[in-house]
Amino acid sequence: MNEKLLKLQAHLDGELSTAESKQVAGWLASDQQARAIYEELRATKSLLTGNEVELKLPETHDFYWSKIAREINRLNRAPQTSPPRFSGSWWMRLAAPFAIAALAAVLFISVVKLQSGSRGMTRYFQEIETPLEESNAISFHSDAANMRVVWIPSQEN
Amino acid sequence: MTTRIDYSGMTDEALVKAAQRGGMEAFEQLVARHRDKIYARAFSMMRNEDAAIDMSQEAWVKSWQRLKQFQGEASFVTWMTRIVINLCLDQLRKQKRSRADSIEQLDEELGGVERQMPVVNPNPTERLERSELRQRIDRALNQLSVEHRTVLILQEFEELEYKEIAKKMKCSIGTVMSRLFYARRKMASLLAGLRREEFNK
Numbered sequence: 169m170n171e172k173l174l175k176l177q178a179h180l181d182g183e184l185s186t187a188e189s190k191q192v193a194g195w196l197a198s199d200q201q202a203r204a205i206y207e208e209l210r211a212t213k214s215l216l217t218g219n220e221v222e223l224k225l226p227e228t229h230d231f232y233w234s235k236i237a238r239e240i241n242r243l244n245r246a247p248q249t250s251p252p253r254f255s256g257s258w259w260m261r262l263a264a265p266f267a268i269a270a271l272a273a274v275l276f277i278s279v280v281k282l283q284s285g286s287r288g289m290t291r292y293f294q295e296i297e298t299p300l301e302e303s304n305a306i307s308f309h310s311d312a313a314n315m316r317v318v319w320i321p322s323q324e325n
Numbered sequence: 326m327t328t329r330i331d332y333s334g335m336t337d338e339a340l341v342k343a344a345q346r347g348g349m350e351a352f353e354q355l356v357a358r359h360r361d362k363i364y365a366r367a368f369s370m371m372r373n374e375d376a377a378i379d380m381s382q383e384a385w386v387k388s389w390q391r392l393k394q395f396q397g398e399a400s401f402v403t404w405m406t407r408i409v410i411n412l413c414l415d416q417l418r419k420q421k422r423s424r425a426d427s428i429e430q431l432d433e434e435l436g437g438v439e440r441q442m443p444v445v446n447p448n449p450t451e452r453l454e455r456s457e458l459r460q461r462i463d464r465a466l467n468q469l470s471v472e473h474r475t476v477l478i479l480q481e482f483e484e485l486e487y488k489e490i491a492k493k494m495k496c497s498i499g500t501v502m503s504r505l506f507y508a509r510r511k512m513a514s515l516l517a518g519l520r521r522e523e524f525n526k
Binding site for chain 1: 349353356357360361364365368369374378381382385386389390444445455458459460462463477480481482486487499502503505506509510512513516
């Protein structure tokens with residue numbers, strides 16, 4: 169669109185710098201077409217100012233308010249389900265995934281070392297196994313306690 | 326014995342403070358005081374009674390939720406009006422996604438339409454009562470596209486600066502300026518047409 173026309177309008181709306189306003193004033197003094205358009209814009213603006221139609225809410229206050237109050241009460245009763253927000257600074261947010269990955273790696277290495285390194289530690293591992301799946305039997309075995317328990321549920325049906 | 330507080334005599338500021346402390350009755354008084362203005366702004370943008378009622382009620386609920394954030398930089402009613410405008414703009418954007426652009430918009434984007442319009446004198450005030458003039462301005466606004474009407478409402482009635490309008494409408498300042506220019510020229514032509522009708526009676 170013609171930049172000159174938009175500047176005329178911006179002048180009317182008080183959006184121009186002093187230098188630009190002087191430039192527009194020069195156009196208005198010398199250009200009849202610019203003056204005519206400016207006058208039309210100005211007349212339209214002044215016609216609209218303070219002449220917005222006045223409307224009344226087409227409902228009674230009680231009816232209108234009841235829906236608002238109902239919604240507010242519902243919100244007040246609803247539990248706060250939003251997840252806790254992470255409030256760290258940007259570098260903490262950036263570093264968080266790396267920290268989690270590093271922690272996971274440390275845990276993984278520790279577990280592998282624990283399993284393969286010291287044979288004596290394996291006695292603390294206990295197992296739950298189901299050797300006879302069709303019979304729903306469950307067995308529990310502990311090296312530390314030197315025991316094995318087998319539980320067979322009764323077949324009532 | 327409990328004492329009933331008379332909220333009707335309280336200022337908006339006092340009512341807001343009471344509502345911020347959880348006073349629903351104070352908030353209801355604010356709704357009663359400003360419901361017409363908030364509804365009218367919603368209607369001016371949505372052009373539909375049911376949609377305007379829904380938007381205005383949603384705005385009141387939202388304001389209740391955000392009431393603690395209200396610090397009193399602007400008046401309460403200005404703050405409320407901004408909330409309802411934002412909700413209406415969101416709703417209009419959703420509606421726009423599901424409809425094709427009008428020919429009028431395409432014309433505007435191609436450029437030149439507003440320059441082809443003859444310059445008119447949009448001054449029908451001589452023979453009209455103020456209430457009738459307002460009705461006619463409203464009818465003329467109704468003939469504009471959503472984008473042109475919205476930019477005019479935000480500039481002329483809400484007195485927002487170009488950059489604020491651009492931010493709200495999620496477009497460039499240049500787009501705001503061209504839409505505003507087109508909208509004013511179209512309004513001038515519609516209101517001049519009304520004057521011609523008036524003389525032909």
